[in-house]
Amino acid sequence: MLLIRDTEVEGYRGLDVFCDGGKIRDIGKNLVRPNAEIFEADGGALLPGLHDHHAHLFALAAVRRSVRCGPPEVVDDEMLTSVLRNAGDSADSWIRGIGYHESVAGMLDRHTLDAMVSDRPIRIQHRSGKMWFMNSIALQAVGMNESNGQLFRKDDWIRERLGPEVDHSADVAAASRLLASYGVTGITDATASNDADVERAWSDIDISQRVRLMGNEDLGHGALKIMLDDYALPEIDEFQQRIGAAHECGRPVAVHCVTRTELVYTLSALMEVGSLSGDRIEHASVVDESTLDLMQRVGVWVVTQPNFLAERGNQYLEDVGAQQLEFLYRAKSFLDVGIPLGGGTDAPFGGADPWAAMHAAIHRKTQSGEVIGEQEKLAPEQALAMFTSSAETPGGPPRRITPGQAADLCLLAKPWSEARGRISKDDVAMTVMAGTITYRR
Ligand SMILES: [Zn+2]
The missing domain is CATH 3.20.20.140 (Metal-dependent hydrolases)
Structure with a gap:
């Protein structure tokens, strides 16, 4: 049970919102629910949780363990070489690069990549998601010795050989x-x-x-x-x-x-x-x-x-x-x-x-x-x-946001009239999914 106090709902201020069993149960002024966890919203706007x-999501998880290889962080071949050589250790020794764009160092192939790193397998994804580039040792690992290192629309094939990304x-x-x-x-x-x-x-x-x-x-x-x-x-x-x-x-x-x-x-x-x-x-x-x-x-x-x-x-x-x-x-x-x-x-x-x-x-x-x-x-x-x-x-x-709806909510730290001028994640004060708090700042 969750009681969000003093929030703004669809433009109406000073309301309390009571959630129970994963749903919004009641909205009104000065609600009293003795057993509920209370969250003071201090006038912040309550929005439907974002969809x-x-x-x-699986790819997002993989990316968080990957090296950025494109603009704005990486803009030329020197920087690309540097980020690849400095890539941290991974469990399988692979260096996984993402976000590549040919403005950095043209269309990569096994030879350009070998010149950057030759002792660890590399795979770099083009930012369109359509293409992977591999160096020689990587191609050897996936059994593609003949390839020039440019693998177009081979995601499923690579996944089969390397196991799931995450x-x-x-x-x-x-x-x-x-x-x-x-x-x-x-x-x-x-x-x-x-x-x-x-x-x-x-x-x-x-x-x-x-x-x-x-x-x-x-x-x-x-x-x-x-x-x-x-x-x-x-x-x-x-x-x-x-x-x-x-x-x-x-x-x-x-x-x-x-x-x-x-x-x-x-x-x-x-x-x-x-x-x-x-x-x-x-x-x-x-x-x-x-x-x-x-x-x-x-x-x-x-x-x-x-x-x-x-x-x-x-x-x-x-x-x-x-x-x-x-x-x-x-x-x-x-x-x-x-x-x-x-x-x-x-x-x-x-x-x-x-x-x-x-x-x-x-x-x-x-x-x-x-x-x-x-x-x-x-x-x-x-x-x-x-x-x-x-x-x-x-x-x-x-x-x-009405009684009976799922309690999937995004509470902002300020009223909408103020938040609308900034539009920033920094205004998110609390997130609730199915009545359970999944984030509070
Ligand atoms: Zn997509």
């Missing part, structure tokens, strides 16, 4: 505690390889969030996650059959679309097969006017990552043509035409802090302070709503 609609549930629990400190009470794990085995692994780990999985056919429920690649699009018949088969089992699809081609390909397949409520476009990174119109007609939802604007914006300014910039990670345009817009961080490919993502959705500033897509800026309330809709309906109405 990250697109993240990868076999320490303690790492996952620690990543989960980090999310709790941001006020996160739920995540949708968007890992395409999630299957029944992975689901069993999840159920054994003690974590502070409700987890909704999407994954492959073997998972059997939740959205079917489909990865697409501009350069290796599946046959359209095969793609449509996969979507149709999922729909027949009542499973919506969640299709990874970062380019216009991937998005148009997906929409045309959905036009043909018919869409199911809950079909999602993950990322929708580039959307021009005609595609926006098509999305609306097909009836898809979007789960976006505004944090990429802050994290990768400078790179986008270099790589993306001027007329495409206004189509990048749009937000307000989706809301204006009634397309539901949910928020996800894509951690660990993006930073795991949803407040940073909301801040980016409001300001759309790159690291150097330039604004990308001024007209796509969201109000703080719209940014928050992306992370407070239910797991089932990303971009749907924000969850309410």
Whole structure:
């Protein structure tokens, strides 16, 4: 039993909120519950616990044990060599690098990596998540002596040879505690390889969030996650059959679309097969006017990552043509035409802090302070709503704080009228999941 005293609920101040049995039971003034644990909110706003609609928790746990190999920390080959040579010991002697971008030292291969480190196996993931680079000793370890060290879309294959990235549930629990400190009470794990085995692994780990999985056919429920690649699009018949088969089992699809081609390909397949409520476009990174119109007609939802604007914006300014910039990670345009817009961080490919993502959705500033897509800026309330809709309906109405609802809550240290001007994880005072305190600062 938990009694949160003197909090602000949906704009009303000075309220007490009583939680019991995992649910909100009562909201009112001067509630007395002699047996309840009492938390003094001092006027802070009580929000629904945040839900990250697109993240990868096992990968986040692995990343926390990895070496950052890309901007902003690492920008050239000298720095890359230095961070690799100074990588700490790991149980299996591997050095696992993440976040690589070719602006650092071009497309890596076994020879460039051997010149940096030759006595320990290295695997470095490109920040797109699509590619791994390995040095010679690593290639030998996985039985790929012939390879040039560039392994494209070989995640499952590598995992099979090396065993799961994370076999320490303690790492996952620690990543989960980090999310709790941001006020996160739920995540949708968007890992395409999630299957029944992975689901069993999840159920054994003690974590502070409700987890909704999407994954492959073997998972059997939740959205079917489909990865697409501009350069290796599946046959359209095969793609449509996969979507149709999922729909027949009542499973919506969640299709990874970062380019216009991937998005148009997906929409045309959905036009043909018919869409199911809950079909999602993950990322929708580039959307021009005609595609926006098509999305609306097909009836898809979007789960976006505004944090990429802050994290990768400078790179986008270099790589993306001027007329495409206004189509990048749009937000307000989706809301204006009634397309539901949910928020996800894509951690660990993006930073795991949803407040940073909301801040980016409001300001759309790159690291150097330039604004990308001024007209796509969201109000703080719209940014928050992306992370407070239910797991089932990303971009749907924000969850309410009313009696009978699950006690999944994020308490801020100040009223919303003050917090909305800053939008920072530093304002999270307490997180409650199913009535249990999972974080207090
Ligand atoms: Zn992802």
